[in-house]
Amino acid sequence: MARRICIIALIVVAGCQTAHVDHPVTTTAGGTDADSQLEFWSELETQPITSNDDAFHGLLLYLDGNDAATDYAHRLAVLKARGLLLQGFDRPANEAVSRGVLAVAIAKVLKIKGGVMMRLTRGNFDRYALRELVYRKVYPPGSENQTFSGAEYVGIIGKIDDYQHGDPANVPATVLPSEMQAMARQP
Amino acid sequence: MKSKILTALSLLMIASAALAQTSEPTTRLILPEGPLQVTVTGVDGIVRVRPTPTDKWVRAAVGMVLNEGAEFQTGPRSAVRFVIPPDQTVSLDRLGTVKILRANFENGKLFTDLGMKYGRTRYDIEGAGRDHDAKVHSPSAVMAIRGTTVSLYDQPPFTPEAVSLTGRARFIAGNKVIPFGGKGQGKTKVNQTSDSPAQTALTETEIDPKGLFSGRTQNDLAFQLSLAAYGGSDFSNLGILSFLGKPGTVIGTLPIGESLLITMTYADSVSDAASIPDANLTITDPLGNVLSAANPTTPDGGAYVGKTFDAQTNSGNVAAQWVISFPPGKYTFTESFAAGPAVGIATTLMISDLDPKTSASANVGPIPATLFPTSPTFTYTDTFPKTLSGGGTVAAARLSKR
Secondary structure, three states: OHHHHHHHHHHHHOOOOOOOOOOHHHHHHHHOOHHHHHHHHHHOOOOOEEHHHHHHHHHHHHHHOOOOOHHHHHHHHHHHHHOOOOOOOOOOOOOEOHHHHHHHHHHHOOOOOHHHHHHHOOOOOOOHHHHHHHHHHOOOOOOOOOOOOOHHHHHHHHHHHHHHHHHHHHHOOOHHHHHHHHHHOOO | OOOHHHHHHHHHHHHHHHHHHOOOOOOOOOOEEEOOEEEEEEEEEEEEEEOOOOOOEEEEOOOOOOOOOOOOEEOOOEEEEEEEEEEEEEEEEOOEEEOOOOEEEOOEEEEEEEEEEEEEEEEOOOOOOOOOOOOEEEEEEEEEEOOOOEEEEEEOOOOOEEEEOOEEEEEEEOOHHHHHHHOOOOOEEEEEEOHHHHHHHHOOOOOOOOOOOOOOOOHHHHEEEEEHHHHHOOOOOOOHHHHHHOOOOOOOOOEEEEEEEEEEEEEEEEHHHOOEEEEEEEEEOOOOOOOOOOOOOOOOOOOEEEEEEEEEOOOOEEEEEEOEEEOEEEEEEEEEEEOOOOOEEEEEEEEEEEEOOOOOOEEEEEEEEEEOOOEEEEEEEEEEOOEEEEOHHHHHHHHHHH
């Protein structure tokens, strides 16, 4: 009986653990030159899980066009300094990224103020940030405790791009997104 | 005669042949049979390409000429545009990969097949008069294109979808084949979870209850009208919401979701067929709004229904109501003499506080009064809402119906 309880307890404990990634993509394609960046996105798209390190590296690549941070600790410091991550965030680099943590950062990047609860929590509460992103179709429906696969993370970054710069599906193929934005800026 | 007819027919044939030759566009590109070359015409951001799967990736540049088997990859905030002669333009938007599986001209028909691993591909075919067989494949869907402007989006975790800006195309996902779009029809969207563009539009439509197209019912409109008395047409400035940058009148009490029905009957106090009695009713609500024949509505939803007179019984009736809700507090009912005999007219006031959801009610009255020309008014004050009884909860009412 005691043996059974031990086995069940082990299963429960193991089942509740957050998934980890053995080799984050940043270890093989973490450079910031154009080729490395494209290699990073290409390789990340095939990953079953997105790690914290990959997610934050990808976010910085999207925001700045490069990632000056040399390692995960540096990346965290940069994102915390910008207010995109909570000061108390200390999850390891190879742990699966949480949708909620990413939602808080993305909502701040997109300057989404949100509803009553999100405003009251200054956008720092993952649940409300996630729900706001779902409402704006930047995120798929889901929980803040879920994670993203590599392909899903790439899809989210694409949606952020559409949200910020407009949906190119509204213009013919002859118009590139940069031309679309230039047209939109014309009086 | 027979030879003349033959001559005329042959002349007609020659003329029509000549006409057909002149109507052929002189600028039409004559394509050789076989594979077509693809030319890059625009690059945004970081884009790379490899001519064949065994080649190394190189940065894409405008003017590059590629063949079947070439593959493009775009980074964030990037896009690439290429042309497949003579009349097809393709754009691959941010964070996508597309491969030219087939691009050739056979038996007078243009065959194009693109394999999109993920991302969004936009496709324009402008060639009226040419026969095309153009497709974009993705892991979850296929889009077959005719002369049209369309795009296919397939990227987890979102539902694959196709958009037509103009022209007809087919969206194939699993067992479903959905034709969508039309010439000059405007933007039409279809996705994997719906069976038609109409269903997609229906599921994606969000109606703002405060918007122009909200389709309010009469009750909704009356309720909205009644809310004006509480500082606005919604609750955005009540309670906690008032902290969010929308200052306004904040009244701490919400309206009561019950109806207040008022009836006053009047008749001669001593029956006299020669006289025609008349009396008026004026109601002042807790917010100070006055409801009367001269002022038949109030901003909080009060309505003066009207006055009726029955000549046979020589008596009249005045009715007023707050149907959707009413402000809680003290109401003042003032009856006034308008016409009648010197012996006065007798009035009876009835007030009913009713919850339409449960049919529970509280009735006040009848409150009798006599109005004289010398003492023409009678005033009654009372506080509403009352404690209702005789009904049940909505759930109980439903259960009893079952």
